[in-house]
Amino acid sequence: xxIMSAERKKxxxxxxxxxxxxEKNIKCVMCNAKLPKVVHFYPHKDGLIDLESxxxxxxxxxxxxxxxxxxxxxxxxxxxx
Ligand SMILES: [Zn+2]
Numbered sequence: 001x002x003i004m005s006a007e008r009k010k011x012x013x014x015x016x017x018x019x020x021x022x023e024k025n026i027k028c029v030m031c032n033a034k035l036p037k038v039v040h041f042y043p044h045k046d047g048l049i050d051l052e053s054x055x056x057x058x059x060x061x062x063x064x065x066x067x068x069x070x071x072x073x074x075x076x077x078x079x080x081x
Contacts, residue, residue: 002051003049003050011051018037021061021075028063028068029075029078030068031063033064033065035061038061038062039060040060040062043055044056048073060072
């Protein structure tokens with residue numbers, strides 16, 4: 001899966017993103033726990049763009065510890081992609 005920011009500025013593969021989260025040790029924004037490498041999606045008009053389907057999706061990683069849905073956008077802002 002290839003994704004692009006809502007502003008159509010940057011492109012990243014989903015795997016690159018997950019690897020990056022792991023490498024940079026990005027934590028849950030709510031409780032600071034380590035995040036699992038599982039990304040969830042649902043259609044969302046303000047979400048990121050999946051270049052393969054050309055649809056907008058909201059992507060997030062669920063924290064194993066507190067259950068918080070860490071949105072891609074929030075995590076991406078942490079790494080300034
Ligand atoms: Zn958490």
